[in-house]
């Protein structure tokens with residue numbers, strides 16, 4: 001951990017990263033949450049604690065001729081529960097997926113979109129969560145291969161989310177799947193799959209002895225208004241791209257509880273792929289030459305990668321552990 005607590009803070013400027021739309025980037029909030037997460041890992045004696053504490057500690061920005069700030073250099077820990085990394089990852093997922101979905105709509109304007117949420121029974125500890133997430137990844141793969149599903153499938157994006165039930169301390173693991181299907185799915189007799197159909201297919205794919213909770217909804221494009229269609233799909237993209245785990249679920253301020261939850265989630269999420277593309281969405285991801293969504297670069301995540309504004313100079317901001325804020329060096 002690097003501490004520069006002896007510097008004269010009055011002489012220093014606090015980092016203010018404001019986007020073109022006026023939105024201030026939550027660096028301070030995310031680093032503060034990252035520090036809380038680091039403190040839990042340290043108590044739990046995780047080896048990676050120090051790595052996590054270094055996450056986003058130094059941020060180098062380019063300042064363009066027009067006076068805009070762009071993150072140019074930083075190191076991120078990529079720990080699955082890191083609030084800093086998850087903020088960057090969520091932005092990246094959402095921007096990438098928006099680009100991909102726009103391209104799918106361009107290539108297949110008649111295709112339709114459905115939004116599927118598939119769940120299994122809650123579990124109570126890290127070991128069970130690990131097993132359940134592995135089984136779900138396998139079950140999902142099987143589900144996508146069923147003829148009834150495959151025959152009209154164009155492609156999908158899938159994200160896994162784990163939430164903590166505050167009442168009984170259990171974990172609920174579920175998958176959000178935004179699927180693109182041929183219009184035949186809705187138009188051809190026998191092609192459409194109802195909620196009951198999806199439920200029984202998921203039950204079979206998971207080899208469950210109970211009926212799982214499954215939601216399915218069509219992403220409506222009212223009046224065939226193209227603008228509205230993108231908006232409805234965009235909402236589904238946002239829902240699918242959001243955090244795999246909310247930090248408010250393990251940074252509650254109740255130390256005993258937070259320690260237990262972090263320990264369980266670390267075990268459960270270890271080496272899991274929480275987000276992926278399939279079919280045409282996967283192909284377009286490749287065509288557009290987009291970075292790996294899970295393990296890729298977290299420095300350049302926003303939409304400004306194509307902009308041509310020239311760099312005028314750079315600044316470096318550093319996290320000050322004592323003052324709990326970023327200051328320009």
Ligand SMILES: [Zn+2]
Nearest residue numbers: 055077082085
């Ligand atoms: Zn991190």
